[in-house]
Amino acid sequence: MSNEPGNQTPNTPDVSETELRNMKVDELRQEAKDENIAGASGMRKEELVQEVANARSRDTGRDGDEAAGSETEDLGAGPEGGKVRYGDASSKSLKYSQEITSTEDEAEREGRSLATTHHEVIRQWAEERAGVPATVEGTEHGDHLGVLRIDFGGDDSNLRKVTWEEWFDTFDARRLNFIYQEQRSDGSQSNFFRLENPEREDA
Incomplete structure (x- = not known):
């Protein structure tokens, strides 16, 4: 498959969505289960790729939590x-x-x-x-x-x-x-x- 998109997740060099897309749906569902992603059994492959990529990103590229509560x-x-x-x-x-x-x-x-x-x-x-x-x-x-x-x-x-x-x-x-x-x-x-x-x- 030419023209593969590569890593679509900004600031997360260790997360390759291309690698995830090459996995089987069952493998992705297992990954999602390991990451405690709810509702994975009903997701399509692309949704699984996104959720697993987001979960793998963890702290990389994430800003610190803002203090709660503008009134x-x-x-x-x-x-x-x-x-x-x-x-x-x-x-x-x-x-x-x-x-x-x-x-x-x-x-x-x-x-x-x-x-x-x-x-x-x-x-x-x-x-x-x-x-x-x-x-x-x-x-x-x-x-x-x-x-x-x-x-x-x-x-x-x-x-x-x-x-x-x-x-x-x-x-x-x-x-x-x-x-x-x-x-x-x-x-x-x-x-x-x-x-x-x-x-x-x-x-």
Whole structure:
């Protein structure tokens, strides 16, 4: 295969995405499992490559954590001001995702793993993909919403549409993070996202 892209991960000379792409999907899934990347069994090869590359990058090229807590919140930012929530159960993929705290922020590169708690960022991302807020039927807790999803118009009859207000109330009450991609590495639009609770293994 000519014109191989080489290392697509800036400032991480030891991480070769080309090497990862040459691995079989089963091998990548095992790597993802070793890195404690949640949801690897449902990922496609390119998503596995990105998540494993991000996890392998570890401290390389990552800025130190900023101190939490600017008190100013812009409209639609949510209670954390868009900042990612960290806890004992934070995944490695969260730690090596680019934090997005405003609708003005852009991914550093195509295929980059992103993370946010910013309501308007999440809403815009979903609406650009014709996605609507939803919950999984049968997972409710009393009168509280169950498992949160975004419905992209597939044929999943288990999804029940809800309002963004209900969705974000639940998202914030559970202190979730939204981990997602804008584009795959080839530049095509990505619908990949997952929700993670940094205090518990199960979101």
